[in-house]
Amino acid sequence: MRSDLAASGRRREAGAVLGYVFGRRSWLGALHLLLAPWWALLTALATVVGLAGALMGLPLLLLGVPLFVVTGDLLISAARTEAVWFRRIFGVEIRISPRTVPSGASMLGDARALLTDSGFWLLAAYNLVRLPLAWLTMALPLLAVVAGVVLVEEPVRLALAPNPTPVFAFLHGPEKLLSLGPLCIALGLPLLIGAPLLWRALANVHIGLAKLLLRGSKVHELTERVGVLEVSRAATVDSVEAERRRIERDLHDGAQQRLVSLAMTLGRARSKKDSDPDGASVLLEQAHKEAKEAITELRDLVRGLHPPVLADRGLDAALSGLAARSPVPVKVRYDVPDRPPRTIEAIAYFMVAEALTNIAKHADASRVSVTVEQSGIVLRITVRDNGVGGAVARPGHGLAGLADRASGVDGILTVDSPEGGPTTLTMELPCAS
Structure with missing residues (x-):
């Protein structure tokens, strides 16, 4: 029995290692490394041409200032597009530091705002620094894969093919093959097997550079934070x-x-x-x-x-009570080691209550799942039903009110409800102890 359990555990560990090495993230990293040089070339050209043209056109005020503003608008839009790419492909949130978006109300005002925005100049530096990095990180994995294929294939081909013509002169002759062939295979196989890890590592270099240069200065972060707090307070x-x-x-x-x-x-x-x-x-x-x-x-x-059961016994018991009263069958999974703060519990409770009420009234669903789990300092509440979909957080309605409650404590509410279903509501709330 113990040997079977140990063997099963080793198989799971081996599967986890293989999943990490050859998983989706590795192949997405390879795709990013192949596409990044061309995107970097476009953004670097736009940066150099736009800023140089604006500088040369500075004596002609009507030419230099508009060109500078258009360049800034283009670079900021490109950076936001890249942030969407990082979020969709790698699940990484990249905050874009330039807060200034040309409004078109006044060219001189927009140009002055861009000039004094240190985040914009960091963005321009990012576009220039990333260009050689992108080409280097594309060339290194390609060279590693090509070298691995040649090192593995050449000894095998020389051993199996009649009268072969070696690619490497030092492998010519059976005695050389027997002596150096295993060494070539020993060098080539790690290159091939380790290529996905190299893709992941180099993609993380791109992500790290973007986080370093696109987030801007502390002043920009504080400015954005104040703006977000003002909106959430309202x-x-x-x-x-x-x-x-x-x-x-x-x-x-x-x-x-x-x-x-x-x-x-x-x-x-x-x-x-x-x-x-x-x-x-x-x-x-x-x-x-x-x-x-x-x-x-x-x-x-x-x-x-504020239901008494929530105050007395916590969120788990309160959600079980909601599930018991729901006309639609509800399955609750609660996986939170420590009790969250009372305010967070209340917001989570009302989110689930509102969701179950809407499902009973409008979704025409036959089953609902409620999952509450903690990831680090984030409490994640997910409500999923198999109903007709089409739920939207409209201003003045229940879901919009839940989103406002979540934003009041720096949380977020996302609604994924295509027509035809299913509907998934996800609320993430800070849960630091």
Whole structure:
């Protein structure tokens, strides 16, 4: 039994190693290394030609300034396109440092903004530095693969083919073949097997250079951070205000109306207690029923604000309760070692609650899966259904409100819901202890 388990473990480890070496990331790295030199050539030419042309056209103000602004717009757009490439291919987020996007309102103003934007000049330097690096990182893997193929193939061909013509003169003759052939194979096989690792490593060099030069200075990072916080603060304030209006509406239309009716019923019962005791008893019974219904509505409203089970037993138990009450079968997987902060728990809970409500109303789904897991300092909540799709986070609607809640704590909400389904909602929230 133990030997079988050990053998199974070794097979899994070997499979993991092979998956790492020959996996998707390695082949995507090779694709990137083959395409990067041509993209680098285009961006370097645009940088050199645009900036040199703008400098030479500087005496002619009407020519140099517009050319400089157009060049800046082109380079920033190219950098953003490259950031999308890194995100889609490698799953790496590259923050582009130039915050200045020419507005077209004033050429001189746009040119002045670009001139004082250190991130733009770092972008120009990146385009120039990356050009030789891209060609070098394409040539090295190609040379390694070609050398590996020749080193492995040549001894085998000399051994099997009649009257072969050697590519390497030192392998001519059977005695040379027998003595140096195994050495060539021993050198060639590691080159071929290790090529995917080289692709991954060199692709990571490209990613590292982009992160180093495109992120800009601390000033730019702080400026962007302040802008993001201003937007998220405004969104949070709007979300809280909308929630306050909802609570007022629920109180006015629900519990308040029941309490008013209760007061009127008690008043009628008091007026009849002497003249019509039986009628007063009926009215008191009706008032008692209305009081219990008002209590139920208030309890439901409080649960909607912050369910007691969430405060007492945590997110896992609260999500299990949501799943049990859902009319659509829900499978919950909770894999979080430590309890998240209370604010993060509340946002995650309401995200799942809103998603399950929308699924029950609109998705026409037969099953739902809810996954909560922690990756580093990020709490990731994923809700997936097999419904009809078409969900959109429209302003003023529930999903948009959830996105605003998430942004208030530096989280993000993504909605992937093509027509025809399936729908996947993913919320990532900071979960630092």
